Each structure stands twice: as structure tokens, then as C-alpha cells.
Amino acid sequence: MILVLDVGNTNIVLGVYKDKELIACWRLSTDSERTADEYGIQVVDLFLHNKLDPSDVEGVIISSVVPNIMYSLEHMILKYFEIRPIIVGPGVKTGINIKYDNPKEVGADRIVNAVATREIYKRSAIIIDFGTATTFCALTEKGDYLGGTICPGIKISSEALFERAAKLPRIELIKPACVICKNTVASMQAGIVYGYIGQVDYIISKMKKEMMDLGENEPLVVATGGLAKLINQESKFMDLIDPTLTLKGLRIIYEKNKE
The missing domain is CATH 3.30.420.40 (ATPase, nucleotide binding domain)
Structure with a gap:
């Protein structure tokens, strides 16, 4: 084991x-x-x-x-x-070619996700990890890690609204049925959830265009992290959710380095 x-x-x-x-x-x-x-x-x-x-x-x-x-x-x-x-860090074999200005700045979890995506799906991809921060990573078919985008996570956004606005309550992160809401809690839920879905889809669309302009085929959009399912309910561009993507990547990297 x-x-x-x-x-x-x-x-x-x-x-x-x-x-x-x-x-x-x-x-x-x-x-x-x-x-x-x-x-x-x-x-x-x-x-x-x-x-x-x-x-x-x-x-x-x-x-x-x-x-x-x-x-x-x-x-x-x-x-x-x-x-x-x-x-996982400098000196560990991953099979990924990191194109960041300073490769040491890339979070280990982002590299692990890229390793798993390349080994499992074997095509160019956009990898989204919904964690404390939400990261978007661009990976070419041949295994070049191009970089990506980092946003505040949806929970951080929700907590900031509660902490900074005196009359707004802490809310549960669920998707309301509409965006024209008739109470404060539903209005906050709509703004946070639907607003975040819009942010995610816009970033994906921009990343797809930039990758395809570089000659890549249309990338697969792979999501992981606790809130991926919530966002996927309305997203136009997310292709699949892999909840154990990072764990799979760690196993793969272990196999590359165990000797």
C-alpha cells in the first residue's frame, strides 16, 4: 500500500x-x-x-x-x-514541462493535477481545482504546463461578503432557482453562485481560445475539488468532474520516483 x-x-x-x-x-x-x-x-x-x-x-x-x-x-x-x-517539488520527476516564468512558483497541487490529467486523459486540457483558491491550469497535449489563472475560492467570496457587510448573514452555498430573488439569503446565494459560474465559464472560454491560437486542439475541461459539482450544474464548458484527480496524480508521481 x-x-x-x-x-x-x-x-x-x-x-x-x-x-x-x-x-x-x-x-x-x-x-x-x-x-x-x-x-x-x-x-x-x-x-x-x-x-x-x-x-x-x-x-x-x-x-x-x-x-x-x-x-x-x-x-x-x-x-x-x-x-x-x-x-512533490523541485527534483521530483513528473513528466511535465513547466513553462512558468519561475517554475518553483507553481503550486505542487497544480502540477500533481496536470500529471494525472496527462496520464489519464492523454490530450490538451484545462484543469480547474475548486479549493480555498480556484485554479485554472492549461496543459498541452505533449505535456507542457503553460500556466493559468488563480481566483478567490467561492467560499472565500461568500465569507468576505458576510464579514464586510454588517447586515448580510452567513449563507449556505446552494444554487437558488432564479436570479430575481425575493429575500436576502436567496439574493446572496444567486449572486455568489451564478456570479461564480459566469466567472468560471468566461475564464474557460478565454483559455480555450488562447490554447487553440497556439495550435492545440480544443482542450478537455476537467474539474476537481469540493464545489465542482455545484458549479457544473450550470456551466456551459466543464466536461467532466474527477473528485480524486489529485490523489491519482500523487500515486502516478510516486510510481515515477519510488526507486
Whole structure:
């Protein structure tokens, strides 16, 4: 078995692979104040709850956009699994040619998603990850990572409205039936959800044009992240949702680097 960890600003997603099958998946809150032992006890308990033996783990790989949590996570892996993890970053083989001005600036999660998309779908693609931030990444058919766009996530947008406007409440992120709404909560939901759908579709359309102007075939639009389903209900351009895209990418990168 191998253990894969995708460390985001809000959550840590953990997956356990047996060969190429994802046999367990969990989500923990990201907290840089937790110690290695606190994370270790929690992760081992998750293994035991799912009737998995932590000693069966042969390798670990971590992708992180939160540098100040890495000390605790790396020491947790060393102490509780007796394995030195692979950390996605410079020097790790991915098979992706990064065309960013400074390749070190690209978030590890974006590269992992690009690796998974190239290996699985084998065509040019726009990859959207709906996380704390929403990222849009352009990938050519031959595996060039061209760059992309970063936006505030939909939850950040919703929280900002609640925190900055004295009379507006915190709301649940659901899609109302219309945009001409007759109460404050529905009006906020319509503005945030439909407004975000419009933003997503406009960015996709612009990215498609720029990629096709470079000679690429029309790219596949692949989405991942917790709120992908909400946006996909009305989006004109999203082709498919792959909720475990990042975990798949981590497994693929592990296989490229395990020796």
C-alpha cells in the first residue's frame, strides 16, 4: 500500500492505494499548530477504523501548499510509518514541462493535477481545482504546463461578503432557482453562485481560445475539488468532474520516483 497526502490551505486529503485502487480516503482539517504526534494518532486511528494495517504502507508521498505544516507531517510519517516521504517539488520527476516564468512558483497541487490529467486523459486540457483558491491550469497535449489563472475560492467570496457587510448573514452555498430573488439569503446565494459560474465559464472560454491560437486542439475541461459539482450544474464548458484527480496524480508521481 502507499499513502498519499494532498495538503491544502483548508483540508488535508489522505488516500491509501493498493496497487492502482484507491481503497480509503479521508479528510482532515489543516492546522499548523498540531504536532506530529497529534496527526500521527489521528491517522493511525483512521487506518485501524478501516481495518487497515499501517505497517503495510510501503511508501508515502506528500503534495503541500502549506509550508509551515510540513515539519509536523514529515516527522509524523517518519515516526508512525518509519518511511521517509517523497515531497512533490523541485527534483521530483513528473513528466511535465513547466513553462512558468519561475517554475518553483507553481503550486505542487497544480502540477500533481496536470500529471494525472496527462496520464489519464492523454490530450490538451484545462484543469480547474475548486479549493480555498480556484485554479485554472492549461496543459498541452505533449505535456507542457503553460500556466493559468488563480481566483478567490467561492467560499472565500461568500465569507468576505458576510464579514464586510454588517447586515448580510452567513449563507449556505446552494444554487437558488432564479436570479430575481425575493429575500436576502436567496439574493446572496444567486449572486455568489451564478456570479461564480459566469466567472468560471468566461475564464474557460478565454483559455480555450488562447490554447487553440497556439495550435492545440480544443482542450478537455476537467474539474476537481469540493464545489465542482455545484458549479457544473450550470456551466456551459466543464466536461467532466474527477473528485480524486489529485490523489491519482500523487500515486502516478510516486510510481515515477519510488526507486
